[in-house]
Amino acid sequence: MADYVKKAFFVFETDSKYLCQKLEENPFEVEITCVGIEQLGGRLQVGLEVIEHVVVAGSVGLIKKVLALAKTYHFGVGLVAMSKQRELISCFDLSPTLDAGIDLALQADIGQVLDLVFCNDKMLLFKATMGRTPLLDAAADSSRFQLLLTAVKQLIKIKLLSFKFTTATEKSVDTCACGCMVIQHHRGTLAAKLVGYNCSCVDGNVSLLISAPFSIYSYLQLISKALIYRRQAGRIPDTVSFIESPQITIAPEIELDVSIDGESATKTPLTCRVEEKAVSINVGSGAREELLDPEVVKKEKVDIANLPKGKEVGKLRNKHLPFFSIASEERFKTLFIALRDDAKINASYVVLMLLSTLLATIGLYLNSSAVVIGAMLLAPLMAPIVSLSMGLLRGNEELTVNSLKKIGLGVLLALVSSALLVLIFSYKPITGEMRGRLNPSLLDLGVAIIAGVAAAYTKSYKEIMQGLAGVAIAVALVPPLAVAGVGLGRGDIHFFSQAFLLFMTNLVGIVLAALLTFRVLGFSPAVKARRSVFIVLLMMILITVPLYFSYNKILKNYQVEKNWQIERFLVNGKYIIIRNIRMSKYENHQIIFMDILARESLSRNDLNLLKQKIKTNFPGNLVIRARIEYIL
């Protein structure tokens, strides 16, 4: 059974005057005195000793006036929400029905002591925004389509401005952002979902969300996250930073309008400060539980790792969003140093290159996938190729030349060492592992491109560096070189050229893909060495021609093999089932290998007739190699 206050004032304005009678006739025997807002100050001073509770119904402005008085005179406040005040209902967990609302407003001993935030001395009840805060102020219950539409509309207008944020501890942040949002009671907004709790009014802090998408790409990421995680709390995207402090000063480079609780109230610079435990308000049980959340920690919090700093601010300010983001100076520096080291020739590179080639060559001769994979893991060729990509992207001649030298040396070592090994060995079979590297196709280029993307990506993030091993296995740089070396050792130019084509496919594919990946990740505002990149691109186009034909051949073979799944022949009354078709090519002949399943013995005449039927019905200069099995 709830307790109710004995006496209370009801403060109204014109729109809420009709509630007077309802409150006066309340069933809880609370003595209600209705007063207009203009009379309130004087009445309170007279009745200061006796009035401990004020109920208010009306606009946000009226509520703020009552709260300001409550701060001074220390009375409790009950809020009765009008049916249209959805934000008020949601934030304070009030009841949308009048009777239940009055019940809650008149209850005693449920008042929640809350902080008040003042921005440029104007009270903030819900939120204050300045600049553009795409999606943050959208309602969490907006449909995906509405969110998308809003986001796309705002994309056109977004511009990054220079901001300076100063906290209560004089911590100062100079950065770029498109807008920011001070939040107090914000239940039901997307911002609330992102921050992970609905109310920052008991933590003794001002909460500030800074929106700073640095590229269209990152903005699209924000949209996708907003669309995917809009119902999940606590996922602040990379483009949003967060500051909590008892006082925050926001100073953009240009004067911005500040909207407080939906009304244009002041201009920047804006100083927001918190007055702890300033008022006691009757809130709903849901809000009460949230406010008791032990996870709310009352200390300054500055989460600005994703905001641009230093020189980056100058690059971004007053500009529309670029398509790709620009990586932070620190990230770039770390990566560049690593890549510069990767491009330098050293003894370990030579040793590892030799060892991996020898291992690969022996593995190829043994037809052992495990040994060949071991060689792939050992091979150090990937690093200078990735460095070459960065060198070309940044137009850094030193990095490009060093990388090329290192790759060239590696190729030379691999070819010479594997060729020498062939000359030394008397056992020279052509194994399946070797044959598998003699027919490069567009699929191999696809592997190289994907591996190139993966290589650049893993290189850019230290935390996923272990992925490089997988990339090395996927793209396998040394085994094709070893096969090419075997071709040289055998004096077989076809063998050499096909394997070397595979290596070049991998090389060119990785270089281009890694270059574009670095560009997307923001390691260069533009492709600088355009001429060099054009040469690589041209090489890729040239390589694509034989790869295309090779791929076409694979497709044709696949089609033939697929078609032959249901082919049967009736030859001289003997039913012949064809199985396990394989296609191969030798000079101008298309060789078709097949297993024949028959019940009766096949004479030379039967086989000739079979051959004739096959040649009549299937195009090409077919040479048939068959193995006969009998059904007993």
Add this chain to the structure above:
Amino acid sequence: MKNNMLSIAVLLLLLLLFCGCEQPQTIVASGKKIKIGIIGPFSGTFAAQGKNGFEGMQAAQKIQPLLDNGTVLEFLIEDDQDEPSRTIAALMKLAETEKVAAVLVFSDSASVLALEAFADRYKTPIMVVLATHPEISKKSKYVTQFCIDDIFQGSVAALFVRDELLIERVAIVVNPDNPYSTRLSTEFRQRFEATGGLITEIVNISDEVDDLSAIMENLRLKHTQLLYMPIKAECLFNILKANREIKWHPKVMSGDGLLASAMKMFHDDLNMLNGLMATEFFGDNIADTDYERRLRKSYASLFSHPPTTYSALGAEAYALLCDTLNRCSEPDNRQEINEKIRQTTDFEGISGKISITAEGKAKRLLFVDKIENGRLKEIVKVY
């Protein structure tokens, strides 16, 4: 200089494109006509054979309306209701009165065999489009069989069942009054037994049988694994119903044209045929050829129902006839037409190449299909 190079490159490209685009030769109608006779059942129980077959011809004619010399083929249709006496009378009328250059026959084996005795008298080339009896074309040098005969079909069916389905016990249901049915059954039995299979029983079923359930129950008791039933669709449906009544679901295999007849006669009960296998001349999931695509489009533009095996055979027969006439120096000379038909080599049909031997026998693909929801899904393709 740069602009000049660009202009030359564009010109070269255009030249290449021009050379690459071979313009199809346009044939202008000469106003000449060649009369072609068509005999088949266009009314009665087996009307689908004639109607569907002729529809296929019409669809093919829409694609290829003229011969290379601009001549158009004019069709004269005679309905024989699949009765031998009417078939003979129709041939006489077409050959003697109408003076047709060639005759296409969509009737069954019995009618064609009766007709063949008189074929040499009229010296008119006759293309037998649907009938598959092996004796066809043996008595007359003017009769050419367009389908693979029953010997090939029966052998393939038996060997497929034995070697691919690995079935050992089969019962054969045969209509003793129908030459097509008896011949296929005989061939099947001989081949199947030769490969060590056991024929559990040969059931002779005429058009009206009272107790099919009892007959089928008997076959079940003999551990029959498959029923080979080269019989008419109506009788086959009755057997399937009887099997359903006794809750017996053996594998079932039949001959060509079953689905085509069933589509007309038992359109609402087609799902009863699901899973049934049949030797056929086409399959629905064969690799699309350009000709097949065009033919399907043409057929769809003319008719609201899907094409059947009869339609496809009709279309192929028309295309082969056009090819033959184009090879003739005198396209209305019956003797020359007959000779050229029998010289056909590697003609590109809908699903593969067709050749005609000097003896008037066709060499072409045969499919073993499975019927699924009114479609023929090919299982194997036999050359």
